[in-house]
Amino acid sequence: MTSLSTSSSSSSVFSALAPYGWDGAWADEFAPFDAEGLLAGRVVRVDRGQCDVVTVDGLVRADTAFVTPHDPLRVVCTGDWVAVEATGNPRYVRTYLPRRTAFVRSTSSKRSEGQVLAANVDFAVIAVSLALELDLGRIERFLALAWESGAQPLVVLTKADLVPDPAGVGHLVQDVETAAPGVQVLAVSATGGDGLDVLGAVVSGGTSVLLGQSGAGKSTLANALIGEDVMDVRAARDVDGKGRHTTTTRNLLVLPGGGVLIDTPGLRGVGLFDAGSGVGQVFAEIEELAQDCRFLDCAHVAEPGCAVLAALESGVLPERRLDSYRKLLRENQRIVAKTDVRVRNELRREWKRRGAEGRAAMEAKRGKRAWQ
Incomplete structure (x- = not known):
């Protein structure tokens, strides 16, 4: 009788949640929470510590107090699959399933x-x-x-x-x-x-x-x-x-x-957040060219044997693309550096190196003028 009722319950969940993206993999992830008597649901809207969740019982309003950590990346979000209390006033979201994306x-x-x-x-x-x-x-x-x-x-x-x-x-x-x-x-x-x-x-x-x-x-x-x-x-x-x-x-x-x-609401600002691989994928042709640079740490600025600069000079690579690539890389590095000490130290060393090179170039230019 128990297995029959469990099978019927699983079938009801699938029929109710399949239009929202529920599948066998999500069901496997949810199994431990199902055993605790919690309801599976998908968050369709979040508003000030509460969310609307579609479940086998229909649309329910739930409180997110149990899953509001200090890390803003781990708060309940629209699109999350969650485990919700079956009863209560208010009901609470107990946790959300690991995100695929x-x-x-x-x-x-x-x-x-x-x-x-x-x-x-x-x-x-x-x-x-x-x-x-x-x-x-x-x-x-x-x-x-x-x-x-x-x-x-x-x-x-x-x-x-x-x-x-x-x-x-x-x-x-x-x-x-x-x-x-x-x-x-x-x-x-x-x-x-x-x-x-x-x-x-x-x-x-x-x-x-x-x-x-x-x-x-x-x-x-x-x-x-x-x-x-x-x-x-x-x-x-x-x-x-x-x-x-x-x-x-x-x-x-x-x-x-x-x-x-x-x-989603219109986005006035779209700041990168640790999106190094994403930047690399957008500018795949530049990343591919960089593999042929003479130096592995080539910054594609003035280094000899730079394949990226060669492509720029020949007209194969548009200057706008390279400028945009550099801009997004710099922005992403700054964001990462604020939370990653190692990256921050590397950036400081790079700034010092470039500063030294700039001063050396200026001194050389001044020396050349003095001889003229």
Whole structure:
């Protein structure tokens, strides 16, 4: 009788949670908590120490006090699979299951803490409005965080209907593809429906997080994918294309064609957080060139035998790409150095070395002028 009831219970959990991404691997992870009488559920929204969790009993409100550590990377987040108390008022989240992926950015605080935007994500959909001039550097920044999270990035160029020349859309897609090696780039129009079938097919394969600046058309895109107006939408300003933050929390929504979508508020700042491998993946061609440099620790600045600089001089490598690569690497090093003593000491030695080289060069120049 016990095995029959357990089998029935497992079947109910699968039927209730499968649309939200529940699978056999999650069931195995949850087994110890199931034995304790806790309910499995996925966090669909977090708000001030409480969260909405979808469970076999439906949507329940739960308190996160038991899992609010000092480390901001370990707080409960939208997309987490959690173990919730079966009864109680309030109910409490007892723990969350180990995350498969996590999209993390640096906070704006001086402590350089990380902030988890979404957990257990398969696709990171980066929305970029074609109503504004493309900022390839910002796209590369989003891509670095996406690759670092473990999710597959996808760049969606929204508001394609606002581009006067249809041929121009193709050129813009090509421009973004040069900044996003190995990443699919789609141009869509949420109002006209162009490209939505392709996007819907991609995101039906798992959990997607929708990212981008305010005014990029994320909420409109979310509504188009869901097939109804579930997200508030307001017009962007004509002067700069920016809109107000109509989405103020991260919400997890089930898509009718399959898959799950996490919509996020517009991101004003997108700081890197220990995203070295993500930066390397965005600039894969530079990392590949660097393997042919004469020195293993080549900084690609003025070293002899630098394959990266040779590619720059020959025109194979665009100067904008190298500048963006250097900028993101420096930023990431600074973030890591604030929490890693070894990296901080290495940076100080590098600054001293470069300072000494600069002073030596100035002295040599002065000496040369004195002889003239």
